[in-house]
Amino acid sequence: MKGFNKLTKEQQDILIRTNIKHKAGVGTDYKDGWTPVKVSPLGENLKVVFKNGEWLHYTPSGQWY
Template sequence: MKIKGLSKLTEEQQKHMFNVHRNHVACNGTERQKNMEIVEAWVDTSNTVCVRLSNGEWYHYYSSGTWG
């Protein structure tokens, strides 16, 4: 699936996003994981990577490796 806005992230931001996302998905059950593909990515005014998932939810992926 193509991720809207991915090309606007730096290589480092993309690597961070995919690393945090892997951990984020792993913390969920198998059924929920099916709807957790990243469909959009952007960087907010605080320079935090944000993602919208295929289930409609969006998260900040913080530099500490956590999400919220």
């Protein structure tokens, strides 16, 4: 995923942990579109762009919006 290696270890953990939580309760078709393809820091949050073209903020507390 573009930008992952530029994140700090803490930011990488936030991304991985929040993405697992984000996909946990949804079906396979939904999961496929929400595969992260690009990530960048945005203040305390991460801006995560997905395969479907949408993007969300992932927060240090494991929330997304």
